Amino acid sequence: xxxxxxxxxxxxxxxxxxxxxxxxxxxxxxxxxxxxxxxxxxxxxxxxxxxxxxxxxxxxxxxxxxxxxxxxxxxxxxxxxxxxxxxxxxxxxxxxxxxxxxxxxxxxxxxxxxxxxxxxxxxxxxxxxxxxxxxxxxxxxxxxxxxxxxxxxxxxxxxxxxxxxxxxxxxxxxxxxxxxxxxxxxxxxxxxxxxxxxxxxxxxxxxxxxxxxxxxxxxxxxxxxxxxxxxxxxxxxxxxxxxxxxxxxxxxxxxxxxxxxxxxxxxxxxxxxxxxxxxxxxxxxxxxxxxxxxxxxxxxxxxxxxxxxxxxxxxxxxxxxxxxxxxxxxxxxxxxxxxxxxxxxxxxxxxxxxxxxxxxxxxxxxxxxxxxxxxxxxxxxxxxxxxxxxxxxxxxxxxxxxxxxxxxxxxxxxxxxxxxxxxxxxxxxxxxxxxxxxxxxxxxxxxxxxxxxxxxxxxxx
Amino acid sequence: xxxxxxxxxxxxxxxxxxxxxxxxxxxxxxxxxxxxxxxxxxxxxxxxxxxxxxxxxxxxxxxxxxxxxxxxxxxxxxxxxxxxxxxxxxxxxxxxxxxxxxxxxxxxxxxxxxxxxxxxxxxxxxxxxxxxxxxxxxxxxxxxxxxxxxxxxxxxxxxxxxxxxxxxxxxxxxxxxxxxxxxxxxxxxxxxxxxxxxxxxxxxxxxxxxxxxxxxxxxxxxxxxxxxxxxxxxxxxxxxxxxxxxxxxxxxxxxxxxxxxxxxxxxxxxxxxxxxxxxxxxxxxxxxxxxxxxxxxxxxxxxxxxxxxxxxxxxxxxxxxxxxxxxxxxxxxxxxxxxxxxxxxxxxxxxxxxxxxxxxxxxxxxxxxxxxxxxxxxxxxxxxxxxxxxxxxxxxxxxxxxxxxxxxxxxxxxxxxxxxxxxxxxxxxxxxxxxxxxxxxxxxxxxxxxxxxxxxxxxxxxxxxxxxxxxxxxxxxxxxxxxxxxxxxxxxxxxxxxxxxxxxxxxxx
Numbered sequence: 017x018x019x020x021x022x023x024x025x026x027x028x029x030x031x032x033x034x035x036x037x038x039x040x041x042x043x044x045x046x047x048x049x050x051x052x053x054x055x056x057x058x059x060x061x062x063x064x065x066x067x068x069x070x071x072x073x074x075x076x077x078x079x080x081x082x083x084x085x086x087x088x089x090x091x092x093x094x095x096x097x098x099x100x101x102x103x104x105x106x107x108x109x110x111x112x113x114x115x116x117x118x119x120x121x122x123x124x125x126x127x128x129x130x131x132x133x134x135x136x137x138x139x140x141x142x143x144x145x146x147x148x149x150x151x152x153x154x155x156x157x158x159x160x161x162x163x164x165x166x167x168x169x170x171x172x173x174x175x176x177x178x179x180x181x182x183x184x185x186x187x188x189x190x191x192x193x194x195x196x197x198x199x200x201x202x203x204x205x206x207x208x209x210x211x212x213x214x215x216x217x218x219x220x221x222x223x224x225x226x227x228x229x230x231x232x233x234x235x236x237x238x239x240x241x242x243x244x245x246x247x248x249x250x251x252x253x254x255x256x257x258x259x260x261x262x263x264x265x266x267x268x269x270x271x272x273x274x275x276x277x278x279x280x281x282x283x284x285x286x287x288x289x290x291x292x293x294x295x296x297x298x299x300x301x302x303x304x305x306x307x308x309x310x311x312x313x314x315x316x317x318x319x320x321x322x323x324x325x326x327x328x329x330x331x332x333x334x335x336x337x338x339x340x341x342x343x344x345x346x347x348x349x350x351x352x353x354x355x356x357x358x359x360x361x362x363x364x365x366x367x368x369x370x371x372x373x374x375x376x377x378x379x380x381x382x383x384x385x386x387x388x389x390x391x392x393x394x395x396x397x398x399x400x401x402x403x404x405x406x407x408x409x410x411x412x413x414x415x416x417x418x419x420x421x422x423x424x425x426x427x428x429x430x431x432x433x434x435x436x437x438x439x440x441x442x443x444x445x446x447x448x449x450x451x452x453x454x455x456x457x458x459x460x461x462x463x464x465x466x467x468x469x470x471x472x473x474x475x476x477x
Numbered sequence: 478x479x480x481x482x483x484x485x486x487x488x489x490x491x492x493x494x495x496x497x498x499x500x501x502x503x504x505x506x507x508x509x510x511x512x513x514x515x516x517x518x519x520x521x522x523x524x525x526x527x528x529x530x531x532x533x534x535x536x537x538x539x540x541x542x543x544x545x546x547x548x549x550x551x552x553x554x555x556x557x558x559x560x561x562x563x564x565x566x567x568x569x570x571x572x573x574x575x576x577x578x579x580x581x582x583x584x585x586x587x588x589x590x591x592x593x594x595x596x597x598x599x600x601x602x603x604x605x606x607x608x609x610x611x612x613x614x615x616x617x618x619x620x621x622x623x624x625x626x627x628x629x630x631x632x633x634x635x636x637x638x639x640x641x642x643x644x645x646x647x648x649x650x651x652x653x654x655x656x657x658x659x660x661x662x663x664x665x666x667x668x669x670x671x672x673x674x675x676x677x678x679x680x681x682x683x684x685x686x687x688x689x690x691x692x693x694x695x696x697x698x699x700x701x702x703x704x705x706x707x708x709x710x711x712x713x714x715x716x717x718x719x720x721x722x723x724x725x726x727x728x729x730x731x732x733x734x735x736x737x738x739x740x741x742x743x744x745x746x747x748x749x750x751x752x753x754x755x756x757x758x759x760x761x762x763x764x765x766x767x768x769x770x771x772x773x774x775x776x777x778x779x780x781x782x783x784x785x786x787x788x789x790x791x792x793x794x795x796x797x798x799x800x801x802x803x804x805x806x807x808x809x810x811x812x813x814x815x816x817x818x819x820x821x822x823x824x825x826x827x828x829x830x831x832x833x834x835x836x837x838x839x840x841x842x843x844x845x846x847x848x849x850x851x852x853x854x855x856x857x858x859x860x861x862x863x864x865x866x867x868x869x870x871x872x873x874x875x876x877x878x879x880x881x882x883x884x885x886x887x888x889x890x891x892x893x894x895x896x897x898x899x900x901x902x903x904x905x906x907x908x909x910x911x912x913x914x915x916x917x918x919x920x921x922x923x924x925x926x927x928x929x930x931x932x933x934x935x936x937x938x939x940x941x942x943x944x945x946x947x948x949x950x951x952x953x954x955x956x957x958x959x960x961x962x963x964x965x966x967x968x969x970x971x972x973x974x975x976x977x978x979x980x981x982x983x984x985x986x
Contacts, residue, residue: 020640266528314563322563325550329559330566333551342566364551368544375540382533386526389518398529405536409543418546460515467508474503 018076025069026337030366032069036062036120037369040376043113044383056112060100063120067093070127070338077339081134088138092126095145103447107155109454110447111384117377118443121428122436124370128358129431131339132350136431143433144440151437151444158448159455164215165392168223171216172236175209179243186247194249206244206252207438211445213240213256214263214399221267222392230264230273245288250300251422255407257281262402267395307420320347324415327360328367335363350431352423355415371412374426378405381446388453397449400442556884560623562614571626573639577647579607579617579625582684582873585656588618588694597694602663605688605716606654606871609697615714620818621650621872624884629877646878653682653873661983662687665976671963672717672850675980678858678955680888681867685980686851688717719820722847723962726934727767727784727915728945729842731903732808732856734781736801737792738899748777750788759790759837767933781906782914784931786841793840799829807894808856815868815891816851823848842932854960857929857947860903861955864895904928908952916946919974925985926952929959931974933966942966946973950981957984 039059046052071089075082096119103115122144129137158164182205185196195202220233237260244253261281265274302317310318310325323346331341343349343357350357359367381401388394407424414421425432427439504512550558559566576595579588587607588597595610597603608616610625618625628635628645638645655675662673662685675685690713692700704711715721738745752772756765766772766786772779780788802825806812810825824847827839838844851869859866868889875884895903907928911920915931929948936943944966949958959980961973 019642023639262532266525266532269525269528271528311561314561322561325558326561326564326566328547329551329555330564330570332555342569345565364547368547371540371544375537378536379533382529385529389522391525394522394525394529398532402532402536405540409536409539413543416543416547416550418543463511464515467504467512470505470508471503 022073022076022337022340025073026335026363029066029069030334030363032062032066033362033366033369036066037372037376040113040117040373041379044379053112056116059113059116059120060097063100063116063123064093064097067096067123067127071130073338074127074130084134085130088130088141092123092141095148096123099148103152106152107447107451109451109458110155111380111450114377114380114443114446114450117373117380118428118440120373121377124358125354125429125431127338128354128361128429129350131361132344132357136350140431140433140436144436147437147440151440154441154444155448155451158445159451165219165222168216168219171212171219175212175216176236176239176243178205178209178212179240179247181205182247194244194247194252201433204432204434206247206249207434208441209240210252210255210259210403211400211438211441213237214259214396214403217260217263217267218392218396218399221263221395222390225268230268233260233264248299251410251424254422255403255410255424258406259399259403263395263399266398267391303420303422307417310417320353321415321417321421323347324353324356325417327356328364328416331360331363333364335359335361335366337361351425352411352421352430353415354430355412355426358429370429371408374408375405378408381405384446384450384453387457388449389456390452393449393452397446400446404439404442556623560621562619562622564623567623567626571622573644574626574628574647575644576610577625577628577878578649579621580649580651581654581656581659582652583656587652587654595694600693600695601691602659603654604691604694605718606652606659606683606686607694609694611697612701616716616818617650617652617871624648624650624872624875629875629881629883630879648883649876649878649880650872651874651876653684653871654686655684657986658685658980658983659687661685662976662980665979666961666963667969667971669963669969669971670717670965671961671971671973672721673962673976673980674718674851674854674958674960675984676854676858676869676958678861678949678958679867681858681869682873682888683869683871684957686716686718686871688715688721716819717850717962719814719816719818719849719851721849721962722821722823723850723943723945724843724934724936725846725848725853726842726932726943726945727786728853728930728932728947729846729848730781730784730789730840731860731907731930731947732805733789733792733796733801733840733842734777734906735895735899735903736796736804737777738902739804740797740800741795745777748780748792750775750780750785750791752785752787754787757787757790759787759794760833762790762834762837764790764837764841778906778909781930782909784841784910784915789841790837793836794833796836796840797829798827798831798836802828807892808859809852810846810848814849814852814855817870820851821849823852842934850960850962853945853947853962854958857949857960858958859894860900860907861928861949861958863897864900865893866891904952907948911948916948916974919972919978923978923981925950925981927981928952929974929977941968944971944973946977948977950984957981 036059039055043052043055046055075085078085100116100119104110104112126137126141129140182194182196187195187197187202194206195204216236217233220229241253241256244256261274261277265271306317306321310321312318314322327341327343327346338361341360343360346353346356355367358370378401381397381404385394385397385401388397404427408426410422410424411426413419425435428436576590578586580586586598587603588595590596597607606616608614608618610618614622625647627648629648630646635645658675662675666673666687666689670689673685673687674683676683692713700713703709704714751774752766755769755771756763764787767784772783772785775783775785775788805825810823813822814820826845827835835844839846855866855869868891870886872886874882874886876882907930910916911927911929916929920927927948927950929946932945934943944963947960949955959977961976963971963973963976966972
């Protein structure tokens with residue numbers, strides 16, 4: 017009986033996932049507010065059912081811990097439903113699509129972590145829920161304090177100091193010295209400095225956009241990246257670089273900057289390669305070589321990526337079924353390589369839909385960026401959009417061997433306290449910008465309507 | 478994305494319309510200023526959004542590219558990737574499948590299940606080629622493990638089986654092995670230890686693969702226990718065809734000839750050596766021909782046909798060793814073979830810094846050089862195939878248990894290693910070996926023509942002989958390559974060339 021339920025659930029989950037993904041994109045077409053809200057409520061039902069069926073499978077598979085799993089399931093779905101329903105009552109101008117996607121991605125993460133390691137799932141849930149409460153004030157703060165754009169240089173300096181702190185109070189984890197220990201909690205500063213950095217570039221560009229200003233921003237960005245390179249966190253350095261060049265392009269509107277930075281970047285990498293060939297580039301070269309031919313050393317350097325490909329391929333389009341694969345043999349399957357674990361058990365079709373859900377988050381971010389008219393918030397929203405989509409791309413691309421692996425997590429899905437908190441901050445800031453933008457739009461619309469009214473009256477008279 | 482553009486265009490049109498409807502002159506100056514400002518801000522906003530849209534397209538392109546790549550991986554590469562023996566998931570999936578059969582190209586069942594056990598109807602005949610499915614697995618049981626433990630039976634049938642918690646029928650692996658050729662090779666080798674590889678030069682299909690000593694895979698438990706007993710040095714489980722390393726003996730002269738031709742493109746045709754003394758000194762080392770024979774005046778073709786060691790020692794000391802090594806490494810010495818099953822790496826040790834005293838021996842195939850019978854077959858097949866080396870393979874296709882074809886493996890080439898002219902010259906030299914040289918006696922009165930090379934390698938300090946033959950037929954239209962190695966041929970009296978003759982006879986039967 018259990019087997020029948022699990023097998024049928026697998027396919028139903030897939031259908032529900034397809035429907036959810038589709039609605040993520042068709043929602044932009046709905047013109048009436050009512051139809052939109054109906055669709056958003058439907059999304060919540062899809063999320064509920066997918067999560068329910070997944071947990072049904074998990075519980076049936078582990079009768080000994082069934083009680084614990086059921087309780088954990090209960091609190092998860094309670095928090096998620098509350099969030100998806102209540103958040104837009106508190107912030108009527110926030111984006112419900114983003115709220116739904118955010119909760120859904122967190123739930124997928126919990127489910128997969130629960131399957132891989134119950135303890136980690138619980139820890140992730142506690143951190144994420146506490147973070148959710150904390151970050152819920154962000155839109156309020158942003159709405160209240162309109163002078164956030166005045167602290168450009170301060171953001172930059174704070175960012176560099178935070179990054180540099182790993183040289184003073186840093187600890188080593190996963191072979192990179194990019195973690196610090198604060199009151200017994202290990203934190204990855206670069207996750208949070210990313211946000212400060214976006215604030216920095218946005219606020220600098222909102223003030224002035226002349227050549228001199230661009231040079232100042234470039235100098236700060238250069239220091240950020242240099243510190244990250246020294247920490248051997250080249251994945252983060254790459255993310256900073258991409259955020260930086262695209263924000264400058266959008267902020268100034270001049271494509272020549274983009275071209276110059278891309279060329280400059282190539283020259284810098286070439287130069288760094290010549291200068292620090294052995295110290296800095298050893299593990300880059302290893303990763304590139306592993307990417308080119310992971311089969312040459314299946315049991316050594318190529319182990320992680322080949323295991324990942326075995327997982328994705330063995331699961332097939334429809335997946336082995338939750339708990340039926342062996343994603344636990346992939347090293348760090350709970351964090352950097354969670355995509356492979358999801359693909360193996362939920363199926364490649366589900367995993368592809370997941371990519372589309374992530375992409376729809378990006379589209380939502382871009383939508384906000386296009387609508388908001390303040391240059392500061394526009395560049396900022398755009399910066400976060402790029403940050404989000406590029407990080408997702410690096411992570412999934414690395415796991416599927418589309419690009420060399422950079423050891424980056426999928427925001428909200430992968431295990432990791434720093435990653436989850438910083439992603440939630442990012443999503444909340446976007447909700448803040450959405451609130452500011454929608455309020456402004458509403459005010460202007462009202463003003464316009466009253467003018468039309470006046471004009472019509474005057475015409476009649 | 479296009480929709481959005483349309484939408485924004487629509488809103489712009491709406492705005493314009495609205496403005497036209499309004500009679501601006503009727504408004505207060507503040508109201509006019511508001512409208513003007515709005516107009517301006519909207520314009521700036523539209524301009525700023527240009528780059529945003531551009532970058533959005535860029536990322537959409539990247540994401541779509543990534544998804545297309547994943548699809549490509551799933552459709553094209555997946556099967557080959559997960560069939561890898563290092564994929565630990567296969568055992569897990571195998572638990573839900575009744576292991577499929579292995580059959581020969583002519584439809585004989587080589588491995589199946591009987592009374593819940595793996596059963597091999599031909600006992601030891603296909604022992605090393607088909608292998609065994611227990612313990613570490615070996616042969617086709619290992620290489621084809623993924624297919625054997627996968628089921629492509631009817632979808633509905635599989636679904637019902639899953640619900641009933643019953644096992645599915647695994648797929649059948651159709652091999653390239655030919656029953657008659659395998660049997661001929663097996664019988665021809667008799668009681669001798671050694672190995673035979675028969676393959677198609679233009680496809681790389683392995684038609685027969687024999688290695689002795691062998692074992693009965695139906696008794697794999699006892700065999701495994703014996704072989705792995707403490708202190709046991711039994712090599713019965715070793716597939717000598719692909720994993721046995723032997724000195725190539727005179728078969729190596731083929732590649733020495735090729736290296737010499739490449740280094741002396743103008744004068745190799747005029748090469749002569751006078752083999753009139755029983756012994757001659759080269760680089761301080763004394764060299765004699767087999768059985769201390771003298772061959773007289775030898776050109777290159779005659780030297781190969783008569784397998785004249787002194788001539789090859791003379792050629793060897795003339796070679797640039799680094800370039801020689803390059804040729805050999807192109808031919809996969811010191812490299813792993815492009816072959817899916819386990820294979821040993823052939824060795825060539827000399828380079829420019831080596832002691833010159835090793836050169837003469839190495840040039841005629843003694844010394845420390847080592848080669849596997851499979852590798853020697855591949856080199857011969859390269860000559861037979863006009864210089865293009867094919868990847869050898871033993872799995873032809875996969876069928877579901879009802880016989881519907883699921884997948885077909887096509888021949889795939891490794892690399893072009895020789896030019897047409899070189900192929901032509903070497904072929905004619907090798908044909909001379911068979912028509913008037915060392916193999917002539919074995920091939921008298923055959924209906925087909927053969928090009929090949931014999932070899933005898935000494936080991937155990939010269940006490941025993943390894944007997945070699947590599948060759949292909951026919952010369953005009955090469956269809957089959959045979960590589961034979963016989964251990965202790967001086968004791969058991971079985972010559973590799975006579976084994977090869979029987980196989981050629983069977984092929985053209």
